[in-house]
Amino acid sequence: MVLTASTIKPGTGIKRKGKRVGRGNASGKGTYSARGLKGQRSxxxxxxxxxxxxxxxxxxxxxxxxxxxSIYSKKETVTLDTLERIVKEGDLVTPRYLDKKGVIGHPTKGVKIVAKGELKKKITIKSCLASKKAVELIEKSGSKIVF
Incomplete structure (x- = not known):
């Protein structure tokens, strides 16, 4: 039998039938049928x-x-120190690459590289924004940044 939404059934003994009320005092739910005496709720x-x-x-x-x-979500920020720590020489750094490394949470938000620390490795950065100072330091290290 194919398992589809229409063929799923609850396990045996899981669904209990509700007790019928107002069917005589011998049933245990007779007379006022568990509603009490007068009032709106009765x-x-x-x-x-x-x-x-x-x-x-x-x-x-x-x-x-x-x-x-603002309706625009803030970009995920990555420092040059972080890049220095996680990337290898000659790597292509993209938002997806940073996501796989566990540096950012949402690659779709976009990434901005900020100038904190130094970058000594030669890498290529693609599809990431960067601050002016970060761009200077990236190009100084011999790396390339492609927007």
């Missing part, structure tokens, strides 16, 4: 939804959202 259709209590107090706990929130 009537048919008298279910009350869950209430939000102390709504004002919970609103006050939420920090105010002020100012302008």
């Amino acid at each position: 009537r048919s259709g008298g279910k009350s939804r869950t209430q939000i209590r102390a709504f004002k107090a919970s609103l006050l706990k939420v920090p105010k959202l002020r100012g302008f929130k």
Whole structure:
């Protein structure tokens, strides 16, 4: 039998049938059928939804959202020190390469290289942004950066 969404069945003994109410006192759920005496909840259709209590107090706990929130996500930053530590001589560094090395979380966000430390290895950097100082240091080391 092919396993599809329509052929999946619950395991034996997992689903329990709900107890039928209002079928005589011998059943254990007779007379008021576990609804109590009078009131809205005892009537048919008298279910009350869950209430939000102390709504004002919970609103006050939420920090105010002020100012302008940019729709553009921030780029992942990578320092020259980090590049020096993880890359080998002659490597091609791309956002995907940095993701595989575990340096960045999301390669789709984009990568910006910042000038912290030095780069001594000759590498090629592709599809990464860089600060002016970082570009200077990269080219000084004999590496290439392709935007």
